[in-house]
Amino acid sequence: MLSPHAGPTLHLVLARVPPGQGHDAPSRRGRELLSRLARRRGLDCPVDDWSPRGSGPPRHPALPTGLHATLSHRDDRVVAGLADCPVGLDLEHARARHAGRLAALVARLPEPEVRRAILAAEDPPAAFYRAWTLHEALFKLASLAERPPAAVLATRLVSLGPGGSLHAWQWQEAAWTLSVCAPHAGLRIHAAPPLPLRRLVPGDPL
Numbered sequence: 001m002l003s004p005h006a007g008p009t010l011h012l013v014l015a016r017v018p019p020g021q022g023h024d025a026p027s028r029r030g031r032e033l034l035s036r037l038a039r040r041r042g043l044d045c046p047v048d049d050w051s052p053r054g055s056g057p058p059r060h061p062a063l064p065t066g067l068h069a070t071l072s073h074r075d076d077r078v079v080a081g082l083a084d085c086p087v088g089l090d091l092e093h094a095r096a097r098h099a100g101r102l103a104a105l106v107a108r109l110p111e112p113e114v115r116r117a118i119l120a121a122e123d124p125p126a127a128f129y130r131a132w133t134l135h136e137a138l139f140k141l142a143s144l145a146e147r148p149p150a151a152v153l154a155t156r157l158v159s160l161g162p163g164g165s166l167h168a169w170q171w172q173e174a175a176w177t178l179s180v181c182a183p184h185a186g187l188r189i190h191a192a193p194p195l196p197l198r199r200l201v202p203g204d205p206l
Helices: 025-040 096-100 102-107 112-120 124-142
Strands: 009-016 068-074 077-083 088-093 167-173 176-182 188-192
Touching: 009 025, 009 176, 025 068, 025 077, 068 088, 068 124, 077 088, 077 176, 088 124, 096 102, 096 124, 102 112, 102 124, 112 124, 124 167, 124 176
Parallel strands: 009 188
Antiparallel strands: 009 077, 068 077, 088 176, 167 176
């Protein structure tokens, strides 16, 4: 069991999905990782009792109130998280085809200042994925509330700014981008394997 700690903590596991396991393999693998994280807290959460894919944030009847599970997967990687505060996360893998239609993708984003920052960035495709995963993570976080937004792009990155109440952390390496959003600036993140997650601060360029 984990030792007592002060303040909210998020435990993350990033893993590969073995090839040839079928369409549902990433979702299954993610729930296996959630069960592993639950065992570290002294909880027995059988894999088959997690809520099914496509039914919103992962839920489990053995998960006590106050613990929040979250999942994201893309291609052959899946990330699972268990936290004692609401958390949203998103993992994305860059697509070559997106580079050819980057302007159209950026034009879909709702905030003009974000669109300008992406197009002015040293690496616009990488900046786009940083922005997109933040929207996804904010949407998943908001989905834990009673009135979630109607769509991913109904979220606003300005909520992470000086006047906002939410906070974000990011990791980007090669073609992968991971964003984490939470309502606690002091969230402690423990990742396996270790990931150099960077906390975003107001004014950070995309």
